[in-house]
Amino acid sequence: MSTHLSTAGDSALPTTAGWETFAHGADVGVRGRGPTLADAFVQAAIALTSVITDPACVRPERRIEVTCEAPDREVLFLDWLNSLISAMAIENMLFSRFGVEIEGNRLKGHAFGEAIDPTRHRPTVEVKGATFTELQVTKDKGGRWRAQCVVDV
Amino acid sequence: MDISRLHKIDDWSWRADPQDGMRVPAIFYADEPLLAAMDDKVFEQLTNVARLPGVVGSVFAMPDAHWGYGFPIGGVGAFDPLQDGVVSVGGVGFDISCGVRLLLTRLTRADIEAHQRELADALFQAIPAGLGSTGALELAGVEMDAMLAGGAAWAVDQGWGEPADLSRIEEGGRMAGARPDLVSQDAKRRQRKETGTLGSGNHYLEVQHVAKLFDDDAARGFGLAKHQAVVSIHCGSRGLGHQIGTDFLRAMAVDAPRHGFRPPDRELACTPLSSELGRSYLGAMRAATNCALANRQILTALTREVFDKVFPGAQLELLFDVSHNTCKEEVHPVDGVERTLFVHRKGATRSLGPGHPALPEALRAHGQPVLVGGSMGVGSYVLAGAATSEQASFGSACHGAGRAMSRHAALKLYSGRQIEDDLAARGVLVRSPSTRGVAEEAPGAYKDLHRIAEVTEKAGLARRVAHLKPLVCIKG
Numbered sequence: 001m002s003t004h005l006s007t008a009g010d011s012a013l014p015t016t017a018g019w020e021t022f023a024h025g026a027d028v029g030v031r032g033r034g035p036t037l038a039d040a041f042v043q044a045a046i047a048l049t050s051v052i053t054d055p056a057c058v059r060p061e062r063r064i065e066v067t068c069e070a071p072d073r074e075v076l077f078l079d080w081l082n083s084l085i086s087a088m089a090i091e092n093m094l095f096s097r098f099g100v101e102i103e104g105n106r107l108k109g110h111a112f113g114e115a116i117d118p119t120r121h122r123p124t125v126e127v128k129g130a131t132f133t134e135l136q137v138t139k140d141k142g143g144r145w146r147a148q149c150v151v152d153v
Numbered sequence: 154m155d156i157s158r159l160h161k162i163d164d165w166s167w168r169a170d171p172q173d174g175m176r177v178p179a180i181f182y183a184d185e186p187l188l189a190a191m192d193d194k195v196f197e198q199l200t201n202v203a204r205l206p207g208v209v210g211s212v213f214a215m216p217d218a219h220w221g222y223g224f225p226i227g228g229v230g231a232f233d234p235l236q237d238g239v240v241s242v243g244g245v246g247f248d249i250s251c252g253v254r255l256l257l258t259r260l261t262r263a264d265i266e267a268h269q270r271e272l273a274d275a276l277f278q279a280i281p282a283g284l285g286s287t288g289a290l291e292l293a294g295v296e297m298d299a300m301l302a303g304g305a306a307w308a309v310d311q312g313w314g315e316p317a318d319l320s321r322i323e324e325g326g327r328m329a330g331a332r333p334d335l336v337s338q339d340a341k342r343r344q345r346k347e348t349g350t351l352g353s354g355n356h357y358l359e360v361q362h363v364a365k366l367f368d369d370d371a372a373r374g375f376g377l378a379k380h381q382a383v384v385s386i387h388c389g390s391r392g393l394g395h396q397i398g399t400d401f402l403r404a405m406a407v408d409a410p411r412h413g414f415r416p417p418d419r420e421l422a423c424t425p426l427s428s429e430l431g432r433s434y435l436g437a438m439r440a441a442t443n444c445a446l447a448n449r450q451i452l453t454a455l456t457r458e459v460f461d462k463v464f465p466g467a468q469l470e471l472l473f474d475v476s477h478n479t480c481k482e483e484v485h486p487v488d489g490v491e492r493t494l495f496v497h498r499k500g501a502t503r504s505l506g507p508g509h510p511a512l513p514e515a516l517r518a519h520g521q522p523v524l525v526g527g528s529m530g531v532g533s534y535v536l537a538g539a540a541t542s543e544q545a546s547f548g549s550a551c552h553g554a555g556r557a558m559s560r561h562a563a564l565k566l567y568s569g570r571q572i573e574d575d576l577a578a579r580g581v582l583v584r585s586p587s588t589r590g591v592a593e594e595a596p597g598a599y600k601d602l603h604r605i606a607e608v609t610e611k612a613g614l615a616r617r618v619a620h621l622k623p624l625v626c627i628k629g
Contacts, residue, residue, distance in 0.1 A: 005235040007338075009519070009605075013426065021559075021561075023559040023560070023561035023562060024559065025192075025219070025559055026219070026556045026560065026562070026563065027559075028559075028560055029500065052284060075403065075406075078403065079403075082399050082403075085399075086339050086342075086343060086399075088337070089343040089347070089392045089396075090343050090345070092285055092287070092346070101527050116284060117285075118283060118284075118285050118286070118586050121285075122586070122587055122588070122589065123283060123284035123285060123353070124284075124587045124589040124590045125284065125353045125354050125560075125587075125590060125593070126283075126284040126352060126353040126354065126629070128247045128248065128395040128398070128399075129396075129398060129399040130399075131222055131402075131420060132222075132418075132422075133222060133420055135419075150223065152395075153353075153354055153560070
């Protein structure tokens with residue numbers, strides 16, 4: 001993994017421009033795209049929230065911090081998503097805005113969100129974990145990054 | 154699935170002979186239509202399991218098999234520690250010890266229908282369901298560890314249920330060998346408020362009625378009668394199990410090169426049973442099993458409280474509790490020699506035949522109840538372990554209907570509100586915090602459970618005893 005520093009500031013209010021979900025058997029995949037590796041990670045995090053609820057209805061009221069270290073870029077992406085999945089369960093929160101800084105095999109990130117409100121968020125499913133299935137972190141010929149994997153719901 | 158790669162053994166079983174590194178044959182239990190409808194990935198995944206070190210006998214796909222992470226759901230594989238056998242996180246699944254328990258009432262369908270709305274609303278209020286719901290108790294520190302070591306037995310000690318319940322739970326309600334000290338702090342924090350919650354996805358609590366009996370003698374032995382009301386609870390080890398799965402899948406995937414074995418699929422990451430990581434996973438996984446057993450026990454106690462309010466004096470007895478995502482240390486004959494094996498059942502139910510010494514005496518004559526969950530429309534089945542299952546599948550049978558389409562596809566086809574209205578018109582009241590979740594779990598998104606139950610019987614894995622149809626469904 002290169003030691004190039006990749007950063008993405010707080011995502012703007014969610015748009016569908018850089019993220020999407022895709023069908024996969026009983027579960028669902030999340031995919032983020034962006035001009036930097038960090039942007040792709042941020043966009044994939046919005047896609048993760050969209051599996052559960054509409055990210056636009058999650059208020060960015062409280063910030064949590066995430067740090068990860070992994071042997072390669074793909075496992076780092078899994079660690080990022082799994083840290084958010086754990087934080088959602090532990091803090092009983094949903095997140096809608098994210099910031100990421102990646103240097104080498106280390107990630108420092110944060111997420112803004114709020115406590116789950118079942119009436120307003122109408123959460124569909126609980127995400128159990130991010131998986132190695134369809135796990136890809138790639139850069140295309142135009143220099144755009146894409147990060148994706150299937151999440152178990 | 155392309156069935157030209159398989160040898161037909163009989164109308165209900167098919168074999169893929171060892172090739173390309175497979176150490177043992179792969180056996181598929183299905184009739185031709187079920188097999189043809191199975192994803193090709195089931196073939197690929199099951200034959201991958203047959204390539205893992207220390208696998209013995211054969212590996213098996215149950216009639217409800219479908220794609221899973223690395224290891225197919227509905228897959229069974231046994232590994233011998235004396236032959237460098239492995240343990241695989243993917244062979245157990247993320248929702249460790251997910252399972253089903255069935256409670257018998259002395260009420261009839263008509264009794265339930267007279268109070269159906271009141272019962273549905275009271276259950277929905279009492280059973281924490283869906284994302285963000287929290288349980289009645291908050292556990293941390295030594296209390297968390299006591300729950301992880303004690304399982305349903307711990308729950309009963311805490312006043313959740315009756316001591317008599319324990320004999321009707323696999324392992325007597327407490328999985329030995331649990332190591333709460335090997336469960337990560339993240340996993341424990343995730344579980345802090347989740348003990349005694351249903352979860353979401355395909356998990357449910359249903360009030361059902363016995364719609365049809367297939368085996369009157371076994372039904373009597375199990376305490377089942379036509380039109381009787383029963384309660385079925387399907388859930389697992391909640392956030393703790395999911396986090397343990399995540400922690401150890403990553404650890405095994407990263408650690409794999411050290412053992413000189415490259416699994417054919419990263420999701421099939423595994424480690425020798427004798428390794429420190431393998432022993433750690435087994436200890437943590439058994440703790441998660443106890444978490445699932447405690448969870449279903451607490452939900453049982455909450456259900457009993459609701460029934461007592463709606464039907465004063467109502468008694469709900471536990472028929473049985475089965476886990477269908479497990480790895481258990483069991484003794485099985487292989488090539489005529491008894492061996493201690495680690496049997497992975499992922500989306501497969503243990504199915505002990507009549508006379509098995511591990512069964513409570515009251516059930517021994519008929520075999521172990523095999524509780525098979527279905528959909529909100531079709532309902533569920535009670536099967537009984539067949540005498541032939543030991544020989545056929547290391548004593549295993551099916552676990553459910555299996556999805557016929559993705560959540561995405563179901564969302565495009567169905568509206569949650571419409572599904573709720575359609576089911577209400579058919580006498581089934583659905584209560585869920587999420588209409589989108591109901592759409593994703595639409596009855597049409599599942600395979601034909603009747604055929605799966607029939608094929609399970611014909612293949613000699615378990616015998617059909619009763620078909621149960623829902624009256625009230627609490628979905629997470």
